[in-house]
Amino acid sequence: MINQEKKNRIRYLANGVYTATVGTTNIGIITAEIPVPETPQNVYLVDSGADAEAGKEIYGLLSDLFPDGFTLQAVICTHSNSDHIGGNALLQKKTGCGIWATAGESGSITYPLLQAALIWGGFPFQEITGPVYVAETSTVTRIINFSDQIRLSRNRILSFIPLPGHYFEMCGIRITDEQDNKTVMFLGDSIFGRDMIKKYWIPFIFDVEKFKQTLNNIAEFPADFYVPSHGNVVTEIDALVELNLIAVLETEASIIAALKQEKTAEELLQYIADLNNITLRDGQYALIGSTLRSYLSHLHTQGKITHFIRHNKMFWKSIPLPDTSSGR
Numbered sequence: 001m002i003n004q005e006k007k008n009r010i011r012y013l014a015n016g017v018y019t020a021t022v023g024t025t026n027i028g029i030i031t032a033e034i035p036v037p038e039t040p041q042n043v044y045l046v047d048s049g050a051d052a053e054a055g056k057e058i059y060g061l062l063s064d065l066f067p068d069g070f071t072l073q074a075v076i077c078t079h080s081n082s083d084h085i086g087g088n089a090l091l092q093k094k095t096g097c098g099i100w101a102t103a104g105e106s107g108s109i110t111y112p113l114l115q116a117a118l119i120w121g122g123f124p125f126q127e128i129t130g131p132v133y134v135a136e137t138s139t140v141t142r143i144i145n146f147s148d149q150i151r152l153s154r155n156r157i158l159s160f161i162p163l164p165g166h167y168f169e170m171c172g173i174r175i176t177d178e179q180d181n182k183t184v185m186f187l188g189d190s191i192f193g194r195d196m197i198k199k200y201w202i203p204f205i206f207d208v209e210k211f212k213q214t215l216n217n218i219a220e221f222p223a224d225f226y227v228p229s230h231g232n233v234v235t236e237i238d239a240l241v242e243l244n245l246i247a248v249l250e251t252e253a254s255i256i257a258a259l260k261q262e263k264t265a266e267e268l269l270q271y272i273a274d275l276n277n278i279t280l281r282d283g284q285y286a287l288i289g290s291t292l293r294s295y296l297s298h299l300h301t302q303g304k305i306t307h308f309i310r311h312n313k314m315f316w317k318s319i320p321l322p323d324t325s326s327g328r
Contacts, residue, residue, distance in 0.1 A: 010065060011233065013225045014182040015154065017175050018065070019233060022049040022057050025083050026229050028186045029065070030175060032073065033153040040069035044150075044158070045097075046173050046186045047229065048075045048087030051131045055087025059094060074098035074142070078163075078188030079170035080108040081204075082115060084229065086131060088138035098141035102160075104169025106140040119204075119290040127282040144171055155179045161221070163190035165211025166204065174223070183223040190214050191244050193231010201247055201276055204287050208298035212248060215241050255295055259305055262317040265293055 010020045016031035028046025035041055043062060048055055062070050072095040077085055080101065088099055088109065101109055108114035112135045116124035124133070150158040154177070161172035166189040173186040190211075192203050205211045218226075219241045226237045234240060251272070258271045269289050273280050280288070296316055299305045307316045 010061060013184045013227075013233070014175065014177055015180060016152065016156065017184050019186075019227050020058075020061055022054045022061075022087075023083070024230060025049050025054070026186075026227055026231075026233070027058060028076075028173060028227065029062070030152070030158060030173075035066070038068050040071065041066045042073050043070045044073050045075045045091075047078055047084040047188075048091055050083040051086040052090040052136065055090030055094075058087055059091065071095075072097040074100050076144070076173055077101040077105060077109060078172065078186065078229065079167040080105040080112070080115065081167060081189065082112065082131065082133055082135040084188070085109055085112070085138065086135045089136035092138050099138050100142040100144050101140050102144045102146075102169040102171050105167065105171075106143060108168075109135075109138055109140050112137055116286075118206075119286040121290070121293075124286075125282075128286050132283065146171065161185070163188055163214050163218075165207050165209075165214045166190055167206050174221075184225045184227065185221060185223040186227045186229075187218065188229050191218060191226075191228050191231075191237075191240055193228050194240065194243060195232075196230045197243055197247050202251055202272070202278075202288055202291060203247070205248070205291050205294055208248065208252075208294055209301070212245065215244055215248075251295060252299060255292070255299060256304055256318050259316050259318040262315040264313055264315055265289070265296065268292060268296075268316065 010018050012018055016034050018029040019026050020029065025047060027049060030044040032042035049058060072091060074097055075088055075091060077100065091097055092099060099109065116128050116133045120128060144160050146160050146162050148160055152158055156175060156177045159174050161174055163170045163172045170188050170190060172188060172190065175184045219238055224235060226234050254272060254275060258268055269292055272292060278284065300307065303319065305316055305318050307314055
């Protein structure tokens with residue numbers, strides 16, 4: 001029998017669909033069959049938490065939730081950030097489960113040092129190569145195609161939704177229950193919960209334009225439950241989409257305003273951190289610095305800023321808007 005503390009951490013969403021928060025990451029638990037007493041379950045996970053301890057915790061939750069036994073079929077990785085794949089290796093060794101990911105995310109699951117190398121822009125220094133940034137390697141056993149569908153029992157369908165922007169080729173997991181007319185969507189880091197946005201304001205983003213497009217697309221996905229990886233489960237998504245968009249657009253505006261006076265990327269990082277009362281430590285320095293460089297690329301592509309090299313330094317500067325004060 002599952003104890004009350006663990007029971008309170010597992011939320012039932014729909015037939016055979018649950019979510020639980022492990023560390024700071026919401027994971028998904030999906031059964032291939034509708035659970036019935038005294039019957040072992042075939043189970044899929046959505047993500048595996050931040051590290052081996054998260055993997056152990058998840059295994060314990062599954063053991064309590066399914067006391068008559070379970071077979072972990074696969075961990076379905078929304079993307080390859082370490083806080084989403086950290087339990088993969090332990091669970092794969094313990095259960096022999098598959099690891100599923102898109103082609104764009106599979107490389108840094110197999111070779112996790114790539115994540116730290118990306119945010120640093122070279123071989124990473126020691127302080128950003130711990131478990132928070134570099135997960136233990138696991139073996140990808142299936143490349144997810146967005147046309148794939150997994151048929152579950154009782155007319156339930158598990159499908160995959162492209163959610164690019166936060167990382168290379170992130171995917172969402174959608175479960176539709178045609179019999180009960182219910183839909184649950186696991187959204188990875190395509191959108192952040194209200195508390196996360198208020199606390200951090202500048203979340204990690206790899207491709208700003210695609211991140212904004214994905215937010216607008218999410219608003220068009222009908223579902224009964226939306227599960228961001230970091231934040232509360234919600235039944236309405238529009239307000240959260242708007243909050244995330246405001247955070248992105250305000251960061252864009254802050255950068256353009258800051259670059260009225262030319263700055264290097266390093267100077268811009270200091271300016272934006274000071275503006276948002278952020279005290280940078282090693283990890284935030286790398287993560288926010290990488291994100292701001294993504295914003296610079298995005299705004300440069302839009303023709304809103306320009307860059308030049310002087311005295312072997314790269315400077316960035318806003319492009320003034322055309323003067324329309326005397327226009328018609």
